[in-house]
Structure formats: C-alpha cells, structure tokens
Amino acid sequence: MYTFVTIATLIGSCVAHDKPHVVFIVADDLGWNDVGFHGSNQIRTPNIDALAYSGTILHNYYVLPICTPSRSALMTGIHPIHTGMQHKVLYAGEPWGLPLHLKILPQYLKEDGYKTHAVGKWHLGHFKSEYTPEMRGFDSHFGYWSGRQDYYDHTAQEVNMWGYDMRRGMNVSWESYDHYTTDLITDESIELIKSHDSDNPLFLYVAHLAVHSANSYRFLEAPADIIKKFDYIKDKNRKIFAAMLWKMDESIGKIVDVLDQKGMLNNTIIIFTSDNGGPAAGFNNNAASNWPLRGVKDTLWEGGVRGNAFIWSRKIPVSKVNNELMHILDWLPTILAAVNSSSLEKEKPNFDGHNMWPVLTGEKYNEYNEILLNIDQLRNISALRKGEWKIISGEIYDGRWDKWYGPSGRNTGYLYNITDIENSLVAIALKRNHIEFPSSQNIYEIRKNISVICRAESQVKSCNLKNDICLFNVVKDPCEMVNEAENKKQILKDLIKSLRNYVPVTPLNKPIDPRSNPKYWNYTWTNWMDYV
Numbered sequence: 372m373y374t375f376v377t378i379a380t381l382i383g384s385c386v387a388h389d390k391p392h393v394v395f396i397v398a399d400d401l402g403w404n405d406v407g408f409h410g411s412n413q414i415r416t417p418n419i420d421a422l423a424y425s426g427t428i429l430h431n432y433y434v435l436p437i438c439t440p441s442r443s444a445l446m447t448g449i450h451p452i453h454t455g456m457q458h459k460v461l462y463a464g465e466p467w468g469l470p471l472h473l474k475i476l477p478q479y480l481k482e483d484g485y486k487t488h489a490v491g492k493w494h495l496g497h498f499k500s501e502y503t504p505e506m507r508g509f510d511s512h513f514g515y516w517s518g519r520q521d522y523y524d525h526t527a528q529e530v531n532m533w534g535y536d537m538r539r540g541m542n543v544s545w546e547s548y549d550h551y552t553t554d555l556i557t558d559e560s561i562e563l564i565k566s567h568d569s570d571n572p573l574f575l576y577v578a579h580l581a582v583h584s585a586n587s588y589r590f591l592e593a594p595a596d597i598i599k600k601f602d603y604i605k606d607k608n609r610k611i612f613a614a615m616l617w618k619m620d621e622s623i624g625k626i627v628d629v630l631d632q633k634g635m636l637n638n639t640i641i642i643f644t645s646d647n648g649g650p651a652a653g654f655n656n657n658a659a660s661n662w663p664l665r666g667v668k669d670t671l672w673e674g675g676v677r678g679n680a681f682i683w684s685r686k687i688p689v690s691k692v693n694n695e696l697m698h699i700l701d702w703l704p705t706i707l708a709a710v711n712s713s714s715l716e717k718e719k720p721n722f723d724g725h726n727m728w729p730v731l732t733g734e735k736y737n738e739y740n741e742i743l744l745n746i747d748q749l750r751n752i753s754a755l756r757k758g759e760w761k762i763i764s765g766e767i768y769d770g771r772w773d774k775w776y777g778p779s780g781r782n783t784g785y786l787y788n789i790t791d792i793e794n795s796l797v798a799i800a801l802k803r804n805h806i807e808f809p810s811s812q813n814i815y816e817i818r819k820n821i822s823v824i825c826r827a828e829s830q831v832k833s834c835n836l837k838n839d840i841c842l843f844n845v846v847k848d849p850c851e852m853v854n855e856a857e858n859k860k861q862i863l864k865d866l867i868k869s870l871r872n873y874v875p876v877t878p879l880n881k882p883i884d885p886r887s888n889p890k891y892w893n894y895t896w897t898n899w900m901d902y903v
C-alpha cells in the first residue's frame with residue numbers, strides 16, 4: 372500500500388514537472404504603433420521585437436477597449452457582456468468587482484499543480500478583501516489594486532480622492548516609495564523566478580503599469596537617464612512615453628534572461644498582450660500611437676480594440692505571423708489546452724473564448740469567424756467583427772476621438788536597427804539555448820508583411836456614428852476609411868443580425884462610495900467594506 376502511494380506520488384510530481392511554465396505579460400495602454408515590430412522607427416523595443424519575431428505574432432487579435440473589461444475577459448474566458456464588466460473601468464472608490472462566483476485563470480492552474488504569482492496591476496475589485504488577487508487563486512501578489520498610480524510615489528488619484536496603493540499581499544508596501552514602478556515589477560518577477568521551486572510549474576502574471584499615464588501633477592514619468600536616450604523625439608510627452616516603454620521592454624529582456632539562467636526558458640510559454648488600444652494625441656493625458664489605425668483607447672475603432680500580441684514557446688512556430696482571428700477571451704481556454712489541463716473539457720461550455728492552441732501550433736485553422744468587440748448598452752455603443760467585415764454603432768465623446776492620430780514614426784529618429792534586436796537580452800538568451808532566431812532578412816520580411824496599408828484618402832466614404840451604423844471591410848480597409856453600409860446592405864443586415872444574438876447583462880458598475888476615501892484610511896486605498 373505504502374509503496375503504491377509513493378509510486379503514484381512520484382508519477383504525479385513527474386507529470387506536474389513536465390507542464391510548461393507560463394509567463395503572461397500585459398502592457399497597459401500600449402498603442403498598435405508603439406512597438407517596433409509593427410513598423411514604427413521611433414521607439415526602440417528590441418526585447419519585445421526579438422521575442423515577437425522568434426515566436427508567433429498575432430495579427431488579427433482583439434481586446435476590449437479599456438482595462439477592466441479586458442482584464443475580466445482574460446481572467447474568466449467569459450465576455451464582459453455576460454459578466455456585467457462591459458461598461459467603463461472600475462474606479463478605486465466604487466464598491467464592486469469581478470463577481471466572486473467566477474472562477475479565474477490562476478484558480479484553474481492551481482488545480483493542475485501550478486504556483487501562481489501576480490505582479491503589478493489588478494483592477495478587478497478591492498472594496499472587500501475577497502476580491503483581491505491572493506483571495507482569488509494567486510499564491511502571491513505584489514502591486515496595486517486600482518487602475519494606475521504615480522510611478523514613484525505609488526499614489527492613485529481618483530476624482531477628489533488620493534491615496535497610496537502599493538501592496539504586498541494584504542500589507543501596504545511602504546518600502547516601495549520612491550522606486551520606479553516598472554523596476555519594482557521587474558525585480559519582483561525576477562525574484563519569483565529565481566526562488567521558484569522547479570518541482571512545480573510556474574504561472575507568472577506580469578501586469579505592467581507602463582505605459583499608462585499617472586496622476587495629474589505628473590502624467591508621464593521615467594528615469595531622466597532613459598529619457599535622454601530619446602532626445603531625438605521632439606514632442607516632450609512622446610519622448611517621456613518612449614522612455615516608459617523602453618523600461619518595460621528592458622523588463623521583458625530581464626525576465627527572459629533570468630528564465631534562461633534558471634534553466635526554465637526551454638519549457639516556458641511567454642504571452643504578451645496589450646489590454647486595449649493606445650491613448651493617443653493627449654487622450655488620458657498620454658502620448659501613445661495607433662497609427663495608421665483609426666481611433667483611440669475607449670473607442671470601438673480598430674485603434675481601440677486591435678491589440679498587440681505574440682506568443683513564444685518551443686512548441687509554437689518560429690517567425691510566424693498568424694492571421695487568424697483571435698480575442699483576449701481565448702487565452703484562458705488556450706492556456707488550459709497548452710498545459711493539458713484537466714479542467715478544459717469540463718469547463719469548455721462555460722467559456723465564450725475558444726481554445727486556440729491547435730491554431731497557434733499550426734495543427735488547425737480557426738473554427739470561428741466572429742468576435743463581439745463590445746456592447747455597452749449604457750453608452751449605446753457596440754461593434755462586431757465577422758469574417759472580413761466589421762460594424763460599429765453609436766457615437767461617444769461627441770465624435771471627438773474618431774480620427775487618425777500620429778505619430779507615424781516612419782521617417783523620424785533612427786533607422787530600425789537589427790543589431791539592437793540581435794544584441795537584446797532576449798536574443799542572447801535564445802542563442803545561448805541554441806533556439807532558432809530569425810535572420811535579419813526574415814525580420815525585415817515579417818515587418819513588411821504586417822505593415823498596415825490604408826486605402827487611398829480619395830476613397831474615403833465618411834461614417835456618421837451619430838445616426839448610422841457603419842460597415843467596414845477591415846481586411847481590405849484596416850484603417851476604416853470607406854464606410855460600405857450604403858452599398859453592402861445584405862452584409863450590413865447579416866452583421867446586425869449577428870450582433871442582436873448577443874444579450875448583455877446589466878453592468879455591475881456602482882457609484883463611488885465616499886467611505887472609500889483614503890483620507891479615512893491612513894491615506895491608503897483599502898478594502899473599506901471589510902471595516903464599515
């Protein structure tokens with residue numbers, strides 16, 4: 372009997388040991404045109420680019436247009452219209468969060484033997500302690516609960532309230548004060564990887580603050596010596612933004628480097644995604660770029676919902692551009708499939724997301740062709756992509772963010788530099804492992820293939836979201852310049868019909884509770900409903 376148990380335990384731990392580690396990196400408010408691999412020559416992102424080019428780039432990948440909905444989709448695999456998370460972000464003083472009956476990604480992975488750690492932003496509820504990461508399947512969390520913070524003093528200012536928001540588990544991390552948030556996130560990630568007991572598989576969720584803007588007294592912040600590197604960028608905000616992004620890129624390089632040092636890289640799946648489109652041209656007081664895509668964060672134009680993403684793993688094709696439709700909802704079932712989780716088959720019917728693992732590994736073509744981009748019934752806006760087509764309906768911000776915003780980054784600054792990429796921490800780690808790395812010719816080819824080409828200005832057919840539902844062929848017209856609603860009536864009808872199949876639940880948003888005010892809680896954001 373005893374012997375039997377021992378053997379079973381041995382086999383058990385052996386199976387667990389074979390499961391891949393998963394490192395999931397989320398960039399906050401990163402625009403389509405901010406990363407080098409999408410064609411901009413303005414900001415160096417050599418580590419991100421090296422991983423993207425040596426993995427699979429997801430070229431038709433969508434996210435929700437803002438933070439809270441996107442993160443809820445990622446964590447549950449269920450569309451925000453079905454969980455009540457579809458309307459606006461969660462403000463730090465609001466008493467609601469991602470409903471507790473929903474099982475989330477780290478909870479699934481724990482059942483498969485994973486050690487689960489979250490670093491950085493949460494933004495899915497903290498008014499009661501049960502809503503915070505360590506109560507929802509993460510073995511540890513170091514970071515902040517609200518939507519964003521100052522990069523040095525770690526306070527979050529919301530409406531007329533202001534308080535410190537940096538936590539180690541449930542404890543306030545006062546010692547973080549005056550350290551740059553991106554460095555704190557990087558150092559914590561490195562420490563977690565270094566001290567990881569390799570008997571277990573690791574799930575590390577790295578949710579960066581970069582490149583979100585901070586509080587009103589200093590929206591954009593980066594170390595002075597890094598800002599200096601970008602002196603060739605004339606626009607002051609864009610220059611600081613570049614330095615913020617550079618720090619996040621460095622962070623990814625360091626994480627890959629330590630995965631290699633620890634001997635884990637070969638068995639790790641690395642996923643990178645943005646949470647929503649970039650706040651360009653001063654939106655949210657930030658300086659991202661989605662060029663040449665239309666619109667910004669919080670709009671349902673491609674600039675708001677077409678995300679940056681790639682996946683890297685030894686099991687994923689090298690230097691590939693995957694053109695299949697994919698959505699942030701798909702990561703949960705996809706990860707469960709990638710790690711051969713016992714929950715996938717059982718839980719599949721509960722997910723709105725699809726298992727894309729066989730599509731990513733190249734075994735299969737995609738079986739779905741429709742993505743609900745969002746329905747926000749309180750703002751009367753919605754959009755859906757089906758095949759090559761997309762409908763978008765409802766005006767917000769009085770149409771003020773419906774245009775195309777730069778910078779294009781095509782003729783400025785420096786020449787795109789392959790040497791930068793080849794000398795990045797990522798490239799060095801891959802080469803140390805004799806892992807295939809693309810040639811410079813390969814890199815230029817991929818970069819050219821995924822450049823977004825707009826239709827000619829002369830073809831523009833305008834779209835008035837105040838009164839009309841607009842229709843675009845986003846494959847031929849990725850910049851949404853030619854509204855085809857007039858001459859493609861049947862397609863328009865078909866997409867409207869598809870959209871009507873989705874019935875959103877009532878959004879869960881609640882007004883701010885003045886009792887949350889940090890001034891009552893030692894100037895910290897806290898789980899005030901635990902105490903009142």
Ligand SMILES: *[C@@H]1O[C@H](CO)[C@@H](O)[C@H](O)[C@H]1NC(C)=O
Binds near residue numbers: 539540541542
């Ligand atoms: C929180 O603080 C308590 C009391 O100082 C300490 O015992 C505990 O280890 C801390 N928890 C974490 C996660 O640091």
Ligand SMILES: *[C@@H]1O[C@H](CO)[C@@H](O)[C@H](O)[C@H]1NC(C)=O
Binds near residue numbers: 637685686
């Ligand atoms: C790394 O992974 C590849 C593919 O999964 C495998 O063929 C190779 O033997 C592994 N190398 C090491 C050093 O574990």
Ligand SMILES: *[C@@H]1O[C@H](CO)[C@@H](O)[C@H](O)[C@H]1NC(C)=O
Binds near residue numbers: 711712
């Ligand atoms: C996946 O897990 C099942 C048990 O849940 C096991 O029988 C099977 O061999 C595993 N497959 C792979 C490819 O590891």
Ligand SMILES: *[C@@H]1O[C@H](CO)[C@@H](O)[C@H](O)[C@H]1NC(C)=O
Binds near residue numbers: 764766836840
């Ligand atoms: C919502 O939008 C549709 C289509 O743009 C429009 O016809 C309708 O009048 C709007 N309803 C409200 C309540 O604004």
